[in-house]
Amino acid sequence: MATRPDPDRLALWRSFLEAHAAITTKLAAELQAERQLPLAWFDVLTRLGEAGGRLRMRELAVAVSANKSSLSRQVDRMEAEGLVRREDVADDGRGQFAVLTKAGRELLRRSTPLHQRGVQREFAQHLTDTDVAAMQRALAKLVSAHKD
Amino acid sequence: MATRPDPDRLALWRSFLEAHAAITTKLAAELQAERQLPLAWFDVLTRLGEAGGRLRMRELAVAVSANKSSLSRQVDRMEAEGLVRREDVADDGRGQFAVLTKAGRELLRRSTPLHQRGVQREFAQHLTDTDVAAMQRALAKLVSAHKD
DNA sequence: CAAGATTGAACGTTCAATCTTC
């Protein structure tokens, strides 16, 4: 097993970073411009929506790949805007849920199609079915290697 | 042309984000722990090294995918640590170069093998040659679509 | 008046410390 990547793999890692930066910058700018919604807020709304409306702070932090204090403060701000609220966890006095409010659900509903069109335009439309299958195979290995 | 991505492509985009977050978090932690070097600083040192030791602020900002004011302040901090210095551009009185110092070059030299081992461990070793070829083909299309 | 670069002020993130509950 090599201890260092060959030049192709190093170049691939750079392309990966470059594509990530370019695409996320555009998706974030679009949500901000069209819905006044930071991408990180949209991400929280999405995860809560998929979880049926509520997640514990810890789980939500993991789901959105955020630091726990950063998420705590982000939820403060979103709560101040009426998009989520906190609720105690019934059987664990330490825990807090973040819960989608009606306004949060509504903003999520209005923002998801816009964001998905963005993902189509900036990412998905450039890939053939063969590309998609190959990348999913490769990324699945990477994601699974980092689950440990 | 579809206006929204199919579920496979949406899932692929999520895997992409998840892999990116997991890998960059580990690479950043390793450079910080072993060399007291933030990943963004390493990135600046690397780009300057590849450019022969100097780049204009604007070019450097583009190369590292950073906002120009953020880069300006990052170069302030790196200058305070003696890793880079600024120099006037001879034939354009508005311009500034960021220039690698001896200490910056030395830290780059000591950090590159560590970082490349990290890229191998967290990214490259998980991919077959087939994966690499397929991803490079797909990512090249994405990167080129965002060059405009 | 546009381009390169920096800056003030507001904002977001992070680490370590803290609080509460298990």
Place this chain on the structure above:
DNA sequence: GAAGATTGAACGTTCAATCTTG
């Protein structure tokens, strides 16, 4: 004493405004 969550203080990022030169 460890886990879930929040907080103070330090730090990093961003936007718009500014300065200087082309």
